[in-house]
Amino acid sequence: MTRDPQIVVQDLRLAYGPKEVIHGISFDIRHNEIFGVIGPAQSGKTSLLRCINRTIEFSSEARLSGSIRVDGEDVQKVKSVFALRRKIGMVAPLPVGLPMSIHDNVAFAPRCVGMTRRSELDAIVEQCLRQAALWDEVKDRLDSLGTKLSGGQQQRLTIARALSHQPEILCLDEFSIAIDPVTTMRIEDVLKELRQHMTIILVTNLTQQARRLADRTLFLWNGEIVELDRSEVIFSEHPANRKTYEYVNGIFG
């Protein structure tokens, strides 16, 4: 028996003021898949993620039409946008360590929903930092500031924070731009484990990363879907659209 898709996007259009950046796209994302999104700059990848967790609302000029359903519920109509965002972990492309201790960075989200017991918080902090491949480097200095970590460490701290509210969907937006290849591989291994429990949306400029990890990959270009298929097809010699082949192989434009 196949389950309904976890995320269904229907005719999504997004405009910032008069400038439309996503031109009516429809697709769905299945439970526990790793869903790759590739495409050049300005193609709407980050905006798409921000629509899903509704942080797009913080751009006052953003106008959205169409629908995004998560587990059957239209995100535009959910009663508690905070519960929606807790269900969706979001890792932004630029690493952000919050100006508080490493421990508090990860404990922040659980505290926001009223968790106060030190032992519970400590357990979550350790688990999330381990998953983000950061625990070994910071376990002896959890009290030092998150903002004082190096760029790559802050990026992994961001991943740990996104996991700290135990999301069912994890959105990774260019998570590896500041991380060295070895650590990137460790995190990729973690992602393969995490998919047992969650759906992962992987926005990446590294087409090889999508090829390694993603079950299916969406090629987005100028706010439109060029092609969506199993990664074997997208990254094969013969994807359905010639443009896909050219982009993946770097002979675009």
Place this chain on the structure above:
Amino acid sequence: MTFSETPLVRRKLRQESIAKWIFAAMSAAMIIPLVLIVGYLIQRAWPSLSVSFLIDVPARGMRDGGIWPALVGTIYLVVLSLAVSAPVGVLAGIYLNEYAKDNWFNRITNLAVINLAGVPSIVHALFGLGAFVYAAGFGYSIISASLTLAIMTCPVIIASTREALASVPRSFREACWNVGATRWQTIKAVVLPNSISGILTGVILQVSRAAGETAPIMFTGAVYFKAVQRGDLFPYGLREQCMALSMHLYTLATQVPDVKESIPFATAVVLLGAALLVNATAIIVRVYLRSRKKW
């Protein structure tokens, strides 16, 4: 093989050093008037400067004696006005910067705040006279004068609060929102702890402004003279009028004949000293809180 510059680059370097010296000279020029003002005032005031000048009451029809009633009156006015304008200003600043969406209502609010900050103090005085003295029925009193000062300082506190909040990078807020934090949780955890130094500085700087203004209180609650006991800490009721330093200086300089010459200068030194003290406090607060800055 030497590291030599072409004539063109040498000319640019000369311009660079000229520009730097002009800017530096202009900055240094600002020190001169301050030193001259302070030096002149202290020299003229010297015969009267003493602790007893602070706690004595005026004598011989204000021609001699001290400034105690005016000093206490100014403290009353400043404390009461900031007790109103600091919370209102800071909270309004937080709303406008953190919550307000970009719609016509908030744009009008913004415009009102900016314009209110630019209204001359004499106009505030007239408003205070109409609104607090007459319409609200507080009469000529400390309450009316304090509220008038509060209206005058509030928009500036709002503006400085907003500026302090805006200096916290937006990426911190977005990181909090992304994990499902509400706006208030975000403000509490990240925004306020990192902007409090700027907010406090803005509030503290309004202390010296409220203490120095004459017009708003002259129309609403300050008097030429009030009989007060030497060193009495609570000489005034809130519905009474009071003396104030700025008003006292104005009176001595223009209304009282044959004042002992050093007394108005000594009063000015006290007013200026208070302002410098307050500003120094602001700087210390800022330096202390900056040293704990977290990024």
